[in-house]
Amino acid sequence: MTMQNFVGQWLDIGPVDQISPGNARTLPVRGGEEIAIFRTLGNQFYALVNKCPHKQGPLSQGIVHGAVVTCPLHNWNISLETGKAMGSDEGCVPTIPIKVDAGRLFLLREAAIPAAAKAA
């Protein structure tokens, strides 16, 4: 998903073709939560903290369908757009604003690095 209305610093995390459609990759954050970057089969990009709200399963390893990822541990379906558990399950994982610009991916710095946001 391209969100362009956030004001703030954007972190360049590399070219879009590092993630093929229907897959996800991870981005450890020193002093913070690991982030999972998803690319759907419809070629939208999303960034979520890589932890299922249920039992902290690595969402990056789940099957991506539509704008949903199914957690590999207990099959919770998590909306990539909002981070919320779908269906009758309840819980939410933080999302990080991500944008595509000139073939590269950018994360909103203050959302990716909570510690840095506090210091600033």
Place this chain on the structure above:
Amino acid sequence: MEFQREARSAVAEDVSFAPSDDGREHLVVVGNGMAGCRAVEELLARDAGRYRITIFGAEPHVNYNRIMLSPVLAGEKRFEDIIINPREWYDDNGIELIAGDPVVAIDRAAKTVTSKAGRCVLYDKLLIATGSDPFIIPVPGKDLPGVISFRDMKDVETMLQAAEAGKMNGGGNAVVIGGGLLGLEAAHGLTLRDMKVTVIHLMPTLMERQLDEAAGWLLKTALEARGQIILTGADTAEIYGDGKVEGVRLKDGRDIPASLVVMAVGIRPSVALARAAGLEVNRGIKVDDHMVTSDPDVLAVGECVEHDGNVYGLVAPLWDMCRSLADGLTDRHSGYRGSVTSTKLKVAGLDVFSAGDFSGGDGCEDIVLRDASRGIYKRVVVKEDRIVGAVLYGDTADGGWYFDLLKKGEHVGDIRDLLIFGQAFASGGGALDPKAAVAALSDDAEICGCNGVSKGQVVACIEAGSCSLDAVRATCKASASCGSCTGLVENLLALTLGGDVQTGPKTLCKCTSFTHDDVRREIVVQTMRSIPEVMQKLHWTTPDGCASCRPALNYYLLCALPGDYVDDQRSRFVNERMHANIQKDGTYSVVPRMWGGLTNPRELRAIADVVEKYNAPMVKVTGGQRLDIFGIRKEDLPAVWADLNAAGMVSGHAYGKSLRTVKTCVGSEWCRFGTQDSTGLGVKIERMTWGSWMPHKFKIAVSGCPRNCAEATIKDFGVVCVDSGYELQVGGNGGIHVRATDLLCKVATEQEALDYCAAFIQLYREEARYLERTAPWIERVGVDYVKQRIVEDDAGREALRTRFLHSQSFSQEDSWAERAVGAHAELHQHLAEIRPLETIA
């Protein structure tokens, strides 16, 4: 060529470029293309005499419609046909056209522009409309003669010359790099010009910005039927040739000869001139709502600009921008607020439409209609009762209507059920309830097109006692083929029976109305070859399935097309994708194969070394007579496998819906009770069966005597050795519901035990539903059926065994070995790592 004559006459060589003193402000336009001229047209329409106007163009032509270059290439139009503003338009409006002489510098302090030929012109207002430049991928050979883009008339001319030269040699080869809109149009034109065209596309889906996976697959299939070779997921390594282009080499080593290479991978806003002039430039030249740049006397419009963070590469937004610009220049303050874009195009007679956001997401509902027989796919994305996106393939008649509803943000809740059928149906007759619409149909209205069943016949069949969808399908055949009339039949059931509708057998998942058995049968009958094809032909209601159906379809296709079907890793559950078992902390456990439970010092040393080297916190002996190494991080898996491979070990598939282990006892070689060499037979069985994918996990055991130390009677396939031969046991399970095996039969030789095992596994592979273990499968079909197929039918057994061994000839490659040398490295490596800078206190 005709347009060259036009070109010469278009260069105004005799005009004076001294500033005019007729009192009017001088507007200089840099760019004689669609945006620049349209802006001037809009301005003239508002206040014709207000500005004196000069237009500079880099190309030696009057303004033509760049979008129509494709029909020119295809031979459907001539250059004259695509001219937007002929010479007379410039003359009649007193516009100076300086064509074929690009502006090379802007001096904002002096308010002048300088052209390549040295003309220097003063301006009061400057409009930059430089459009965009084709993006050239930086590969070796990109500058060879014969490598071009598809941007202007000169490129078209080069393509026509290459096609002409190819004809002399019995047909030339062309490669188009880029399977987007532009690339496919180039490919289509070149195909019509008798060139053999190969399209190389980096992404797995054609036109992935405009189309979803399903529509992209339909497009690819149709283009292939028209003779183009479409290589998706193909990455160009180099363009080679001696003095001129001779071919393209891909990163996977494939080599495609070509006398012409068209690069159509994308465009970039042309901003060099603006940047050199010190204007604020990001991706494009930054403009406000009236297209004014950071300099109030300099405006910019078209593909070269960035408005509110967005750049556009389509025509419709340009028109919106030009209106706002002209309003601003004539002191009418409307302001541009960005554009919602739609794409409607025809490639080789194929209609494609997309608009808005079709990425799905929270609160979004997909309404999908697939009509396999007519090659139609429609998808409308609805959020909070409003259309937010649409993708149409094959029938784009309602594209404009959906786009209109989308732009206006109209409430579609009332017509939601009929929306997908299009405007005529949804707005016609006032019959807004689908049940009412079906009730209003006459008795002879056709319900099922495939089997020619009318409404009257369906109703009669329901009244005669068919009270479920399945019963209707079985009796009058309505909805028994493609399934696209399932909704209609369900409505008829509800109308006829009221609340007495019986729900049929469980469907494969919520994405389809078909059962596992229906889907498997149709995959084979219709020889389907990919997941998108199954979803299209069987009318999936979601664009790309779900976590239940994707793995099932992947297995069914793999089973139906051994050696042919390319496994879709994205449809694999994590363990099968990572070739290890995910644990609750996100690390993995690794189980190397130990044939029949046998091991040796070399293997044990290698395992011990791995445990120490990667700090594995635990090693455990498994129930399947192997060793499980816990706590391995996904990044370390390839290195762990390399070490285990080096000691001769392969994947144990402890993670797969596949053959797991063959558990054995020591048998007659050591045991005083042993009747046969159970260990040796176990090893032989494991050598034969390892690597095979199954509907669910599959466990085997061989016990050397009826004491059954290997617990063969709770396995999917068990052998219990006796003095006179081998008892073959099937359908056991030691899980939640413990089930002892059924005796299949008794055989006399090891070879027979192996043959029956292969045949049984293949029957299970071909007929059980995905995620159905042998125990529930046998309870469902009955052990007598299995005996009839395996024991009583010698020819059938042999055919099953042969099919299993054929399938095995493709599956017995160690999945660890290819990962250990770097395949799919992206699945294991982090994208990057964020290390925040230390904040200074």
